[in-house]
Amino acid sequence: MTSHETRGERVAGRREWIGLAVLSLPTLLISLDLTVLHLAVPKLSADLGPSSSQLLWIVDIYGFLIAGFLLVMGTLGDRIGRRRLLLTGAAAFGLASVLAALSSSPGMLIATRAVLGLAGATLMPSTMSLIRNMFHEPRQRTVAISVWMSSFMVGAGAGPLVGGALLEHFWWGSVFLLGVPVMALLLVAGPFLLPEFRDPAAGRIDVLSALLSLGTVLSVVFGIKQTAEHGPGLVPVLAVLTGLLLGAVFVRRQRTLAEPFLDLRLFRSRGFTVSLSTVALSVFAMGGVMFFVGQYLQMVLGMSPFTAGLYSLPGVAAGMIGILAAPALVQRVPAAYLMGGGLAVAALGVALLAGITPESGKGLAVTALVVLHLGFGPMMALGTDMIIAGAPPERAGAASAISETGTEMGMALGIAVLGSLGTAVYRDRVGELLPEGLPSAAADTAGDTIGGAAGAAAELPASLGAAVMDAAGQAFVTGLRTTAVVSAVVVAALAVVTTVMLRGVRPGEGAGSEAADPHAPTTNGPVTAAGAAPHADPAPEPV
DSSP states (O other), X not given: OOOEEETTEEEOOHHHHHHHHHHHHHHHHHHHHHHHHHHHHHHHHHHHOOOHHHHHHHHHHHHHHHHHHHHHHHHHHHHHOHHHHHHHHHHHHHHHHHHHHTOOSHHHHHHHHHHHHHHHHHHHHHHHHHHHHHOOSHHHHHHHHHHHHHHHHHHHHHHHHHHHHHHHHSOGGGGGGGHHHHHHHHHHHHHHHSOOOOOTTOOOOOHHHHXXXXXXXXXXXXXXXXXXXXXXXXXXXXXXXXXXXXXHHHHHHHHHOSSOSSOGGGGGOHHHHHHHHHHHHHHHHHHHHHHHHHHIIIIISOOOHHHHHHHHHHHHHHHHHHHHHHHHXXXXXXXXXXXXXXXXXXXXXXXXXXXXXXXXXXXXXHHHHHHHHHHHHHHHHHHHHHHHHTSOGGGHHHHHHHHHHHHHHHHHHHHHHHHXXXXXXXXXXXXXXXOTTOOHHHHHHHTTOHHHHHXXXXXXXXXXXHHHHHHHHHHHHHHHHHHHHHHHHHHHHHHHHHHHHTTTOOXXXXXXXXXXXXXXXXXXXXXXXXXXXXXXXXXXXXO
């Protein structure tokens, strides 16, 4: 079976679906890499002996640079070719994975993790934008994006399990070698299964705009991360303000350029803008509450990371069911109501977390995660589809990068804002619960975070240590419940707003007609290596 035309749109065939399987592999790997390193921290710390600052950069530099370079790499892919950028990034990712596994010093590991972040920033927008160009028929594209997103869920769920199994039998560097066979397969199969796409009317990259976008995202993300880790302070506030100032200059510059680095007319599409906002705010709410759930399973219930990963699998499975069911459900239920209904279900799941107590055990937490992910699944699948469909094919790379940047920023902001709220509640509550006669140093440490309480309790007599952990557990659950209430309100409000704002908009409509350059050629299909004539894309439909 090969691609053919139907109703004016090319229908994907066997080659495209096999290509989708290849594109799902790097997505799975990136989400796995974001979680697996945390398990290796104790072993690599014992082997390399990094300082606290070096350890922080080893953990954070990967996601930090991915977030910062997504927009640059997505726009670059539109100009030089998305397959070329994807394969270049895959080669760099594979090489950096080997070097990270063989790192002999903290500095070398930080440097290789930075290269992994840069390479990872090429993979996400390239895979999503290639899907936009490989699957033109709306139903097929929705299915393809759902499959792509489910691979991200699989990677996130498999991280603790795969990482735990490797660390039980091999050295800490083994967790990085997971990327080598995946990238090797992509490099071998990609040239045969993935077409090349680029914007035939793209001009030169405006270097100043690229630097402004990079400075904007890196400054804001750095400030948010610093706030999440150390609380509000002068440095993170200045970083965020600097990022906002650079962002304002960036937007002003785009409005004056004949060939802007980022076409702001993308935001004229209602499906694009509303879906982007919905996804980012949903991730904001989910990121904040999930930050506490993972600690609850391990710090309060005493699970190992591997066991906590096992108990998270039902939620991952529910999320995959919701994502993969979205293409069929949207044929019967309008997308606005399906997304809004999914958010309402997710709000119920988050509200269930507000009922957790130190004695409620794992049953309620697992049930809440199942309901939460089941509701978020359709919203994420259809929201991402609308973001991609809301951009013309020649701008798919930039649209994909905007989508991923919004998700990264939403997650970081959720952890910073809601994490700070929960931590403040913990600190306020734990002082009232700590046992009498506790040494002042131990009381100060336990009063900061529940992780600090665990460290202090380990150095105290058994009975006193148990009393400290009991107090910390109760205070932490109070913080978790407060965060869950706020998140549930945010998600419930978002369900209503999304339903109202997206009524009448369907996935696949408005394919960037308002954003497209009226003078651009209509032949925005694949550009083959041999220079064959591209296929014409279907005419865009207005929102």
